[in-house]
Amino acid sequence: MDKKWNGTHSYHQPQLRVNVPSTAKERVSSVDPYGFKRSDDFDYESYEEFMSEYLVVLTRRSIKWSKLLHGKSQVERNVKVKRYIRKGVPNEHRASIWMAVSGSQEQMEKNPGYYQSLLQAQHDPKLMEAIHTDLHRTFPDNVQFRKTADPCLQKVLYNVLLAYGHHNKDVGYCQGMNFIAGYLIIITKDEEKSFWLMEALLGRILPDYYTLAMLGLKTDQEVLGELVKAKVPTVWRAMVEHNVMWTLVVSRWFICLFIDILPVETVLRIWDCLFYEGSKILFRVALTLIRHNQAYILQAQNLPDICDRFKQITKGAFVEDCHTFMEKIFKEPGSLSMATIIKIRGACRARIMVEES
Structure with missing residues (x-):
């Protein structure tokens, strides 16, 4: 699968097919199941190729979830449910699972x-x-x-x-x-x-992300910087060398929770985990994008070049294959506990408050 499809809203569950036309473009709707219109440069052939593999995964997950739920919408928080959520919640169960695991229900x-x-x-x-x-x-x-x-x-x-x-x-x-x-x-x-x-x-x-001062958002951008310093130090040094503030390259990642940054199916898989595991998932996603593309980022020669590369790393085959991508976010960054994040948050928050006082 060398050539992948383009566009923010990439691949999704297939539409029902009434007939069998000759081309992939005729077989796949120009509007995806979530209502998003596919872009003019959408690669229908690659989409079909991917879906032929991913449908097997979706079907397997749907069967396992149906057995787990036994017709109920409530689930207990345990190791098995956490594992199931990381592997993806089928669309037919997504709303009820989000409601249950987040405490919203x-x-x-x-x-x-x-x-x-x-x-x-x-x-x-x-x-x-x-x-x-x-x-x-x-x-x-x-x-x-x-x-x-x-x-x-x-x-x-x-x-x-x-x-x-x-x-x-x-x-x-x-x-x-x-x-x-x-x-x-x-x-x-x-x-x-x-x-x-x-x-x-x-x-x-995500408390304090959307308040007037946006202290939570500012803090978490700085937390990401500290995590990059520890886990991808070459990129951290490049950011310092070119005087690039983290808010320039990742603020939209955090404030939009990767909406319109990553393909919609990938975003939904991230949100499955976000509702269950909390905000550390955002750091796992961001660290994976940066770590996986560190060689590409390090080729940047100046500030605008770095900003552009941070935009480019959210596109392409790596993020479009949502199932493999989600496996990567739990492997590539390594250990990342909530206790660690809370500790770094405390230091970053205190620093920001001093700077803004």
Whole structure:
């Protein structure tokens, strides 16, 4: 498979086929199962070649998950479930598994009617305006978010963001949240579940990422720098030599949780683990991208060149093969405990607060 397909939203589960046309382009829909329109340079032949292999994996995982769940949506947190999640959650179970392992299902059941009460409350005009401004910018390449779609997911997206803005007044709304909410809506197909998953991500898994000061986001960018210094020191030295701040090259990775950075199927596999294992998954992904491509990054001659190479390493065959990529993120970075991350976070956070005081 030398030539791979291009585009941010790359390969997904295949569409149902009614006939058997002669070319791959005729066999595969121009819109993927998540509603994203495939790019003009999408490589249909390579997509089919990959899917012929990946379908076997998807089928095997689906059978194993069905046996594990026995028709239930709840799962216990244990070694087996963790292993299953790392190997991928089938789409038919994804929403319920995310809800269960993140604690969102429990929160929703403890607070019946809370989501609707947020929508029925008096709304902040500034919050409403900020959300409205971003609606048309959210996934313009997704047919489900177009105004002509029936139903149009823009209205659902507006409701989820508005409710969350009133629920978490420290955050309100900021750019990037629309893409996260949009992904959640595509997968859950449910407003209230999307809201509670947002609450898990922004309130518990990634605190202070989206507050006005964005202290959590700034801290984690610096944490990544410290991890690169320890695990990929040649790249760290190159960053220092060319005076490249980490925020220049990885801020979008963190704030968008790799949406529009990596192919959608790869992002969903990352999110499977993010909801179960927490924020350390973001570091595993970032370290794998950097470590795997260190020779390419080290060829950079200056700051703009490094920035461009960080964009290029999120494309191509390595990230498009989501199953192999996910195996790599648990091998390539080596040991990475939450205790280590918390310790480095404390030091980085203190340093940032001194610098900004």
